[in-house]
Amino acid sequence: QVHLVESGGGLVQPGESLTLSCAFSGDTFSNYAMSWFRQAPGKDRELAAFITAVSGVTKYPDSVKGRFTISRDNAKNMVYLQMNNLKSEDTAVYYCHSRYGSVITWGQGTQVTVSS
Numbered sequence: 567q568v569h570l571v572e573s574g575g576g577l578v579q580p581g582e583s584l585t586l587s588c589a590f591s592g593d594t595f596s597n598y599a600m601s602w603f604r605q606a607p608g609k610d611r612e613l614a615a616f617i618t619a620v621s622g623v624t625k626y627p628d629s630v631k632g633r634f635t636i637s638r639d640n641a642k643n644m645v646y647l648q649m650n651n652l653k654s655e656d657t658a659v660y661y662c663h664s665r666y667g668s669v670i671t672w673g674q675g676t677q678v679t680v681s682s
Contacts, residue, residue, distance in 0.1 A: 567592050567593075568669065568671040570671055570672065571588065571673060573587050573588075573676060574586040574587050574676060578680055580652060583648070583649060583650045583652065584649050584652060585647065585649070586660055586662075588602075588673060590643040598665060599616065600645040601613060602615045603661045604659065606658040607658075609658075612627065617638055617645065622637075633649065647660070649678070652680045656678060659676065660676050
């Protein structure tokens with residue numbers, strides 16, 4: 567059974583950077599496409615970043631493009647989200663997500679708060 571554990575959230579000021587980490591366990595990590603989703607208070611959960619399983623192709627919504635970078639280390643079973651130039655609207659709970667065919671798993675989430 568796949569298990570995801572996020573870490574790295576916290577409180578930062580606008581313009582600062584933060585890196586989230588997600589530890590994957592329970593299956594062959596390199597088979598899984600990985601994503602970061604986020605959910606702000608009162609809003610729907612939305613995709614923040616996506617990376618394919620093997621080729622490492624990435625995809626971002628326009629709201630974070632140029633500021634966020636997703637990466638993976640298949641040797642360490644880790645996925646990361648580097649977030650630069652953070653804005654107040656980036657405040658949300660960030661969730662790690664894995665998918666391989668019909669096997670979908672969510673992490674428990676980590677809070678990111680951007681405030682002066």
